[in-house]
Amino acid sequence: MALSKIKYVRAFTVRGGGADYHDQGDGHWIDDHVATPMARYPDYRQSRQSFGINVLGTLVVELEAEDGTVGFAVTTGGEPAAYIVEKHLSRFLIGRDPAEYEKIWDQMYFSTQYYGRKGLVINAISGVDLALWDLLGKLRDEPVYHMLGGAVRDELQFYATGARPDVAKELGFIGGKLPLRHGPAEGLEGLHKNVALLADMRAKVGDDFWLMYDCWMSLNLDYATRLAIACHDLGLKWIEEALSPDDYWGYADLRRNVPRGMLVTTGEHEATRWGFRMLLEMECADILQPDIGWCGGVTELLKISALADARGKLVVPHGSSVYSYHFVITRHNSPFAEFLMMHPEATDVVPMFAPQLLGEPVPENGRIRASALDKPGFGVERNPDITLHRPYPN
Numbered sequence: 001m002a003l004s005k006i007k008y009v010r011a012f013t014v015r016g017g018g019a020d021y022h023d024q025g026d027g028h029w030i031d032d033h034v035a036t037p038m039a040r041y042p043d044y045r046q047s048r049q050s051f052g053i054n055v056l057g058t059l060v061v062e063l064e065a066e067d068g069t070v071g072f073a074v075t076t077g078g079e080p081a082a083y084i085v086e087k088h089l090s091r092f093l094i095g096r097d098p099a100e101y102e103k104i105w106d107q108m109y110f111s112t113q114y115y116g117r118k119g120l121v122i123n124a125i126s127g128v129d130l131a132l133w134d135l136l137g138k139l140r141d142e143p144v145y146h147m148l149g150g151a152v153r154d155e156l157q158f159y160a161t162g163a164r165p166d167v168a169k170e171l172g173f174i175g176g177k178l179p180l181r182h183g184p185a186e187g188l189e190g191l192h193k194n195v196a197l198l199a200d201m202r203a204k205v206g207d208d209f210w211l212m213y214d215c216w217m218s219l220n221l222d223y224a225t226r227l228a229i230a231c232h233d234l235g236l237k238w239i240e241e242a243l244s245p246d247d248y249w250g251y252a253d254l255r256r257n258v259p260r261g262m263l264v265t266t267g268e269h270e271a272t273r274w275g276f277r278m279l280l281e282m283e284c285a286d287i288l289q290p291d292i293g294w295c296g297g298v299t300e301l302l303k304i305s306a307l308a309d310a311r312g313k314l315v316v317p318h319g320s321s322v323y324s325y326h327f328v329i330t331r332h333n334s335p336f337a338e339f340l341m342m343h344p345e346a347t348d349v350v351p352m353f354a355p356q357l358l359g360e361p362v363p364e365n366g367r368i369r370a371s372a373l374d375k376p377g378f379g380v381e382r383n384p385d386i387t388l389h390r391p392y393p394n
């Protein structure tokens, strides 16, 4: 049965938190001397905003059907992604049935392949794909997780990413992922400080609580190996995104180098089934972490997840808020999810994409019930108090 066709495509930008979660005010833990590949330049070491981590802002994609139903999604991408959506991708959407998401994805990907494949263009495609699924759910009056096959468990369990795993433990999370603060440019002293911070957290949370380090692409193989070995006795569960996402060979070596039992994770800056196939075939990681707003959307994530499942690998999406919740609840090889603590001190639970969405569920005692997702589409609305900017009307 044909659904109401897409009549309007609109792409907006908005600043201040939300899907561009690095776009926070001064003093936020997420911008307080976090190790990055730019930290080799002292001028860009203290703050990620100093090198422009938040220049893009949030992209909001809105698709309105002939019957007035609106589906929408948010991701990172700002003005350049808005241009791509309005001026290029909209031709594959207007007049089309949203149930044709496979063909639409294919057309968006192959029509942009000559300047796309990864990064910003795939963010834009992901935003459109998520808005399509939201619209489809709203037209069918079904939550996205139903359309993905239904829940395989009753609730989602979360680990928390932020500066305070000790508080995360009190809040009921199953683990805490710390941002690594010092990279190779800060030498042995920085390495010792990284180990000391983990030791301090381990003393606070006890032996059984998961502790992980997110290295945000900032290390080299030698440093990552030494960090992993130094943190092994402190029970570091995984070392995340230690190397450049392009260094598949380095990840394969790192996996061989880390102490037995420690996991290597990566993938938040990887995209599409082809990028993840590379990570899988080169044995780069134990857990894949696609961001649903950056990897190609739900349509592509289904393929990535199936590839990973066939190889016995877990897929635990990076951040992604409701887009992750609706996916993770449907997959056996996604047994838990990430919750990014967007409170400035990481001492309280606030919605991951605050303040841009209304109705965004948050973990209580580290969990979200599947029933909290029982609303059409992704179950959230745009916050009408947030003013949007539409730079390139099609």
Ligand SMILES: C[C@H](O)[C@H](O)CC(=O)C(=O)O
Pocket (backbone or CB within 6 Å): 030, 034, 161, 178, 179, 214, 216, 268, 318, 319, 338, 340
């Ligand atoms: C904390 C990390 O540096 C980054 O901001 C978020 C991230 O990579 C993650 O949540 O994973």
Ligand SMILES: [Mg+2]
Pocket (backbone or CB within 6 Å): 214, 216, 240, 241, 268, 318
């Ligand atoms: Mg990460």
